[in-house]
Amino acid sequence: MSAIRAESLTVQFEGLDHPVIDSLDLAVEEGETFGLVGPSGCGKSTLLRVLAGVNRRWQGGLELLSRRPRPRRRYRGELRREIQMVFQDPFASLHPRHTVSRALLEPLRLLGTKLPLDRMLHALEEVGLKADIASRYPHQLSGGQRQRVAIARALLPGPRLLLLDEPTSALDMSAQAEILNLLVTARHVHGMTLMLVSHDMGVIAHMCDRAAVMRSGKIDRLLGRAELDIVS
Amino acid sequence: MTAQIPGMTEHPLLSVRGLRIRSRDNRDRSIVDSISFDVGIERVALVGESGAGKSLTARALMGLIDSPLEVSADRLQFEGEDLRGLSPTRWARLRGERMSLVFQDARYALNPVLSVGRQLDEMVSLHGRVPAGERRRRVREMLKAVGLGDPRLARGYPHQLSGGMGQRAMLAMMLINGPRLLIADEPTSALDAALRDQMLDLICESVSIRGMGLLLISHDLHQVVRYCQRVLVMYRGRIVDAGPAADLARSTHPYTRALWDCVPSGRTHGMRLPVFDASEGVGSTSAS
Numbered sequence: 241m242s243a244i245r246a247e248s249l250t251v252q253f254e255g256l257d258h259p260v261i262d263s264l265d266l267a268v269e270e271g272e273t274f275g276l277v278g279p280s281g282c283g284k285s286t287l288l289r290v291l292a293g294v295n296r297r298w299q300g301g302l303e304l305l306s307r308r309p310r311p312r313r314r315y316r317g318e319l320r321r322e323i324q325m326v327f328q329d330p331f332a333s334l335h336p337r338h339t340v341s342r343a344l345l346e347p348l349r350l351l352g353t354k355l356p357l358d359r360m361l362h363a364l365e366e367v368g369l370k371a372d373i374a375s376r377y378p379h380q381l382s383g384g385q386r387q388r389v390a391i392a393r394a395l396l397p398g399p400r401l402l403l404l405d406e407p408t409s410a411l412d413m414s415a416q417a418e419i420l421n422l423l424v425t426a427r428h429v430h431g432m433t434l435m436l437v438s439h440d441m442g443v444i445a446h447m448c449d450r451a452a453v454m455r456s457g458k459i460d461r462l463l464g465r466a467e468l469d470i471v472s
Numbered sequence: 473m474t475a476q477i478p479g480m481t482e483h484p485l486l487s488v489r490g491l492r493i494r495s496r497d498n499r500d501r502s503i504v505d506s507i508s509f510d511v512g513i514e515r516v517a518l519v520g521e522s523g524a525g526k527s528l529t530a531r532a533l534m535g536l537i538d539s540p541l542e543v544s545a546d547r548l549q550f551e552g553e554d555l556r557g558l559s560p561t562r563w564a565r566l567r568g569e570r571m572s573l574v575f576q577d578a579r580y581a582l583n584p585v586l587s588v589g590r591q592l593d594e595m596v597s598l599h600g601r602v603p604a605g606e607r608r609r610r611v612r613e614m615l616k617a618v619g620l621g622d623p624r625l626a627r628g629y630p631h632q633l634s635g636g637m638g639q640r641a642m643l644a645m646m647l648i649n650g651p652r653l654l655i656a657d658e659p660t661s662a663l664d665a666a667l668r669d670q671m672l673d674l675i676c677e678s679v680s681i682r683g684m685g686l687l688l689i690s691h692d693l694h695q696v697v698r699y700c701q702r703v704l705v706m707y708r709g710r711i712v713d714a715g716p717a718a719d720l721a722r723s724t725h726p727y728t729r730a731l732w733d734c735v736p737s738g739r740t741h742g743m744r745l746p747v748f749d750a751s752e753g754v755g756s757t758s759a760s
Contacts, residue, residue, distance in 0.1 A: 280664055383522060412691035414521045417734035417745035424744070439665050446736030446745070471738035 243401050243433040244268040244291060247301035251286055251457075260286045262457035263300065268450075270305075270400075273427065273434040275444035275451030275463075283457040284437045288403050291435065292325040305400055321351065324399035328406035330386035334378040340364075340389050341374035347396050363392040366429075367422055384415035388422065395426060402427075404436045408443060420447060445471035483552075484510035485653050485685045486533065486571075490546035493528050493709075497540055504528055505709040511653065515676060515686040517696035517717070519731065520706035526689045529706070530657045533687075534573050535563040551652060569599045571653045572646035574675070577662040578638030582630040588641045589615070589626030595645050610648060618644045618674060636667040640674070647678055653685040654678075661691075672699050693720065693731045705731070 244266065251261040261283045268274045276284040289295040291304065293315040302309055305322055309315055315323070327333040334343055344363060348356040361371050367388040378386055387407060394402060404423070408416040420443065427434055438444050444451050445468040453460045493504035504525040509516075518526050532543045535558060548555045550571060558566070567573075575581040583591055592611040596602050602610070615626055618640040630638055639659060646654060656675055660668040672688075676699050679686045690696045696703055697717045705713035705728050713725040721732060730748035 279666070412521045413693065413731060413734055414691075414748060417736070418747050420736060421744050421747065440736075442735060442737045445738035446740045465741070468741065469738040 241270045241306065242267050242303065243270040243272070243305055244274075244435070245301075245303040249287075249290070249298060249300040249302060251283070251290060251295065251298045258457070260457050261290070261298070264458060266452065266459060268433060268435065270433050271431065272450065273436065273448045275448035276435065276437045276454060277439065277441060277444050277451060278454035278460070280439075282454040284454050285405055287454075288325070288405050288435065288437050291401075292323060292403050293319070294325075321397040322400040323403065324394035324397060324401075325403040325405065326387070326390050326394050326407050329410055330383070330390040331378060333390055334386060334393075336378055338377075339374065340376055340378075340381075343378075343389065344374070344393055344396060347393065351397060359396065363396050366395065366426070367392045368418070382415075383411050384418060387411060387415075387419055391419070391422065391426070395430065398430070399432060401433045401435065404434060406438055407436070409438065409440065416443070423447070441471050444468070484512045485551060486511040486687075487547055487549040488533070488545065489548075490544075491529065491532060491548065492544045493525065493532055493537060493541055494544075495540050496542055503541070503709055504532070507706070507709075507711045509704055509711065509714070511685045511687055513683055513685050514702065515679065515688065515700040517688045517690060517700035517703045518706055519690055519693050519696055519703055521691055521731075523708075524706045525709045526706055527657050530573060530655050530687070530689055533655060534567055534571065536573075565599070568595060568646065568651070569649045570651050571655070572649075572651045574639075574643055574646050574654065574656040574659045576658040578633075578635065578642045579630065579662075581642055582638060582645075584630050587627050587629055588620070588633070591641075592626075592645055592648055595648050599649050614644045614648045615641075617647075617678065620644065635663050636671065639663060639671055643671075643675060643678065647682070650682065651684065653687065655687045655689070657689045658691070659688075660695075668695070675699075693728075694735055697721075 246264055246266040248263040248265065249261055250259050250263050252259045276287065278284050286295060290298050293309065296312050298311050304319060307319055309319060341360060344360045345356050348359055353359055360374065364371060364373065369385060369388050373381070373385065381389065408419050411419060423434065436444065436447055448468060449465065451463045451468060453463065487510050489508045490506045491504060492502050492506050494502050507529065518529065520526050528537070531537050535555065537543045545556060589611055592614060593607050596607045596610055611626065615621060620637060620640055625637065633641060659675060660671050663671060675686065688696055688700055697720055700717050703715065703717050703720055704711050707727050713723055713728045715723065720728065723729065727748050730746050733746045736745060
């Protein structure tokens with residue numbers, strides 16, 4: 241079953257003469273880790289934002305986790321829970337004046353989860369953070385810790401599709417290794433589909449079952465493990 | 473001091489022994505803990521993860537550490553001159569003239585309200601009396617040397633430059649007075665991957681043409697090996713490993729090994745990346 245199926249997906253920004261995403265076709269199977277690479281401005285982040293429901297101004301056909309969202313409409317119901325996203329800069333995605341516990345409890349409260357505190361502590365443990373971090377603010381954390389909090393927040397609603405936009409490019413090498421290990425484990429534990437955007441071919445080759453190279457809003461070529469295995 | 477001082481030569485540009493940075497509130501714990509090294513006319517890398525104390529070391533070498541932090545050293549010499557207890561005026565003369573520092577992100581390091589040409593001009597006039605015509609000529613030549621030869625760029629303001637161009641402009645400012653030592657603190661981490669090699673090529677080329685010393689600070693071991701002759705590996709305030717860049721891949725130090733092996737690639741697919749766990753003192757395979 242496909243987790244993502246896009247048919248002639250097009251995104252046009254006002255004032256630009258060429259579309260950012262140009263009748264793109266793509267199918268990602270459920271359980272797959274799929275990579276998107278390409279130069280700055282090729283449309284990979286825009287594609288991710290469409291899938292996340294952040295950018296709703298798209299045309300064409302889209303099927304996500306067997307549901308068909310419609311353009312210009314917010315995702316409703318299960319899709320909102322089942323698709324989560326982790327951004328490049330966790331500083332920008334965590335509220336600067338909310339503590340870690342507040343940031344993590346909010347989605348749980350919205351979902352009406354029972355025993356939210358226990359769930360939160362479990363989520364912190366899952367991403368390798370100690371419980372005492374819950375009372376801190378984002379600026380009191382290291383870059384790697386902040387990204388762990390962002391991942392914990394994305395995992396709490398129990399997503400089936402996790403979208404990752406350059407999740408380690410703001411981190412140094414050793415923190416990157418820790419976050420990538422964490423994502424691999426989380427994917428196995430939760431049985432998620434991952435879609436990973438990165439400019440680093442090494443990260444894509446390490447993580448993904450398949451990858452697409454994007455260029456000017458289109459998929460230039462698809463890479464399988466045979467091609468990814470030889471990335472050094 | 474034991475005989476193991478990285479890069480010890482007879483007349484280094486910079487000679488550091490027992491450099492310590494502590495917080496006034498907590499003198500028992502050193503953030504940079506008694507590190508020693510020399511830099512000659514060569515390219516030396518200082519590598520480690522964030523929080524290791526690399527940037528603080530760079531700032532201490534430039535006299536830029538402020539209260540509540542304090543610096544002490546058994547020796548801190550630049551071209552034979554003792555930098556300990558240098559007056560603010562003397563520091564100001566030294567910085568940008570004999571030793572200069574390129575920062576990580578040009579967006580925060582350049583003056584937003586001065587054009588690029590004006591900033592370079594200011595850099596020259598701050599460090600000596602140079603006639604206006606000569607200043608203009610130097611600015612023009614310097615900008616050309618870093619690949620910003622187009623005169624429109626000299627009239628441009630920092631916000632009008634791309635990240636790569638801003639970084640070039642900052643490098644031009646730091647080189648224009650002909651310093652002997654350039655310290656570059658993660659000069660490429662704010663740049664796109666494609667621009668990183670270009671920038672490092674430019675820095676290394678500029679440094680060798682001018683016969684200068686370079687201290688390159690980075691978290692990327694594989695990157696510095698390609699650009700530097702010697703590498704100092706820093707972990708939690710100490711230099712834990714040092715040696716020629718060419719031998720780094722064979723280092724037996726567990727931290728250097730973890731830094732070296734933690735790079736993802738096609739070959740590591742399906743494996744856990746090694747992660748350094750200080751409590752075990754070896755490259756560990758645990759998730760956190």
